[in-house]
Amino acid sequence: MNTFSEENYLKAIFRLSQMPDNKKISTSAIAEALGNNPASVVDMIRKLTDKQLIEYDKKKGVKLTTQGQKDAIQIVRKHRLWEVFLLEKLEYRWDEIHDIAEELEHIKYHDLADRLEKFLGFPEYDPHGDPIPKANGKMAKSFSASLADGKVGGSYRVAAVRDTSSEFLKYLHKLEINIGTQIKIIEQIAFDHSLIISIDNGEATTVSSKFGENILIS
Amino acid sequence: MNTFSEENYLKAIFRLSQMPDNKKISTSAIAEALGNNPASVVDMIRKLTDKQLIEYDKKKGVKLTTQGQKDAIQIVRKHRLWEVFLLEKLEYRWDEIHDIAEELEHIKYHDLADRLEKFLGFPEYDPHGDPIPKANGKMAKSFSASLADGKVGGSYRVAAVRDTSSEFLKYLHKLEINIGTQIKIIEQIAFDHSLIISIDNGEATTVSSKFGENILIS
DNA sequence: TTATAAAATTAGGTTTGCCTAATTTTATAA
DNA sequence: TTATAAAATTAGGCAAACCTAATTTTATAA
Ligand SMILES: [Mn+2]
Ligand SMILES: [Mn+2]
Ligand SMILES: [Mn+2]
Ligand SMILES: [Mn+2]
Numbered sequence: 001m002n003t004f005s006e007e008n009y010l011k012a013i014f015r016l017s018q019m020p021d022n023k024k025i026s027t028s029a030i031a032e033a034l035g036n037n038p039a040s041v042v043d044m045i046r047k048l049t050d051k052q053l054i055e056y057d058k059k060k061g062v063k064l065t066t067q068g069q070k071d072a073i074q075i076v077r078k079h080r081l082w083e084v085f086l087l088e089k090l091e092y093r094w095d096e097i098h099d100i101a102e103e104l105e106h107i108k109y110h111d112l113a114d115r116l117e118k119f120l121g122f123p124e125y126d127p128h129g130d131p132i133p134k135a136n137g138k139m140a141k142s143f144s145a146s147l148a149d150g151k152v153g154g155s156y157r158v159a160a161v162r163d164t165s166s167e168f169l170k171y172l173h174k175l176e177i178n179i180g181t182q183i184k185i186i187e188q189i190a191f192d193h194s195l196i197i198s199i200d201n202g203e204a205t206t207v208s209s210k211f212g213e214n215i216l217i218s
Numbered sequence: 219m220n221t222f223s224e225e226n227y228l229k230a231i232f233r234l235s236q237m238p239d240n241k242k243i244s245t246s247a248i249a250e251a252l253g254n255n256p257a258s259v260v261d262m263i264r265k266l267t268d269k270q271l272i273e274y275d276k277k278k279g280v281k282l283t284t285q286g287q288k289d290a291i292q293i294v295r296k297h298r299l300w301e302v303f304l305l306e307k308l309e310y311r312w313d314e315i316h317d318i319a320e321e322l323e324h325i326k327y328h329d330l331a332d333r334l335e336k337f338l339g340f341p342e343y344d345p346h347g348d349p350i351p352k353a354n355g356k357m358a359k360s361f362s363a364s365l366a367d368g369k370v371g372g373s374y375r376v377a378a379v380r381d382t383s384s385e386f387l388k389y390l391h392k393l394e395i396n397i398g399t400q401i402k403i404i405e406q407i408a409f410d411h412s413l414i415i416s417i418d419n420g421e422a423t424t425v426s427s428k429f430g431e432n433i434l435i436s
Numbered sequence: 437t438t439a440t441a442a443a444a445t446t447a448g449g450t451t452t453g454c455c456t457a458a459t460t461t462t463a464t465a466a
Numbered sequence: 467t468t469a470t471a472a473a474a475t476t477a478g479g480c481a482a483a484c485c486t487a488a489t490t491t492t493a494t495a496a
Contacts, residue, residue, distance in 0.1 A: 003452075003453090005453060028472085028474080036453090036454075036455095037454075037455060037456080039454090039475075039477095040454055043453075047453095058462090090330075090333040090334065091333065096327075100325065103325045103326075103327075107321045107322060108321075109314075109317065109318045109321075112308075119308055223482080245443070245445085246442085246443060254484075255484075255485060256444065257444085257484090257486080260446085262483080265482090265483095276444080276491090276492090
């Protein structure tokens with residue numbers, strides 16, 4: 001079994017490997033993702049390599065092995081299931097659940113994820129719109145098109161959020177944007193790509209391009 | 219905040235302090251309770267003393283301070299609430315829940331215990347019959363009379379189990395004994411205090427004195 | 437009381453997962 | 467190409483939470 005820390009590394013590496021940009025997963029990228037020092041990452045790369053959960057090539061960076069990928073997906077599965085639990089059953093707000101799930105995801109016990117999944121009614125997506133892996137590791141593809149890619153005049157359904165920080169989620173909360181909300185792009189400012197949008201047919205609101213990039217649409 | 223390990227020590231000390239026998243809480247008793255080496259316990263006694271969570275007197279042993287007691291009770295509260303969740307919502311058997319709760323109890327987040335308690339409908343007792351402390355730290359008294367103290371001919375309701383090991387609970391499961399089961403003492407064997415009992419008016423079964431001591435009745 | 441056993445403590449060590457500072461390697465830009 | 471910057475690694479260290487082995491203290495029993 002893997003330690004809490006090993007699991008957090010596997011999950012971070014998995015997340016980086018899912019990025020659309022397809023950049024190599026470097027020591028510094030992992031350090032950045034976890035808020036650790038690169039020197040610490042070097043230690044852990046060695047450890048996970050010994051455990052055959054990753055492969056490391058200074059040219060190509062870090063890659064999960066089949067086993068490493070499996071392990072990572074099981075943690076993601078638990079993370080997302082617990083998030084559903086926290087939101088739907090314990091009535092936490094969606095900007096609060098991530099941190100708690102960050103701890104709950106590490107709890108290991110036979111069947112725990114499966115029972116939780118059943119109890120929650122086999123949810124397909126977590127509260128941030130991310131697909132929940134099934135017990136066999138299969139998962140739907142994440143949404144990847146962002147509002148920033150949308151056309152002026154187009155109307156889109158919020159399917160997921162790319163950034164799950166509580167700052168961003170609180171901002172969405174303030175704008176009354178949730179998964180399922182309909183957003184129409186009224187105008188795009190040429191200068192800085194800011195978007196003027198209408199939320200659920202409400203009045204025009206201006207948001208930054210960074211904002212638009214972090215809203216995923218379906 | 220306290221670490222996982224500190225919390226486990228606090229909980230063990232709390233449990234020892236609740237024992238009816240009123241023995242002093244010694245280094246070796248704590249070591250025994252946690253399965254650790256006495257030398258390690260000495261380290262931790264020092265640490266918890268520095269943190270003012272316990273007081274240590276080589277004559278009188280370890281005692282929780284007011285703060286230490288408060289902290290310990292909050293962990294016990296979470297432990298027992300999670301046990302209810304695991305049994306009632308995830309449908310684990312009562313011999314499985316303890317180990318999982320042993321991990322869940324350490325998860326810290328604002329309101330978590332309170333939300334869980336509300337979600338579960340404010341249960342008074344955990345699945346082993348132990349009282350669940352309220353948010354303010356108040357808790358009902360534990361059951362203390364055991365079946366071994368019962369009279370021949372008497373009929374008693376199983377209120378709690380003293381031993382919560384999976385071995386004991388599996389044995390109870392096999393005998394179809396649960397919280398609420400009615401047990402009649404048909405005879406007590408003078409030789410070794412074995413008990414001949416009838417479970418829910420079923421046929422006579424013989425159990426050991428050790429067994430009788432671990433069934434608490436109301 | 438004194439010998440013996442048990443309990444507590446000390447001394448020193450290990451593993452895990454971090455860190456800083458220094459150094460080496462690799463990339464990039466003039 | 468060579469200087470500079472960035473990235474990766476090494477070296478050494480630290481705190482937490484354990485451990486074993488040795489020693490000291492305390493209890494108990496002859
Ligand atoms: Mn985590
Ligand atoms: Mn999520
Ligand atoms: Mn525990
Ligand atoms: Mn219990």
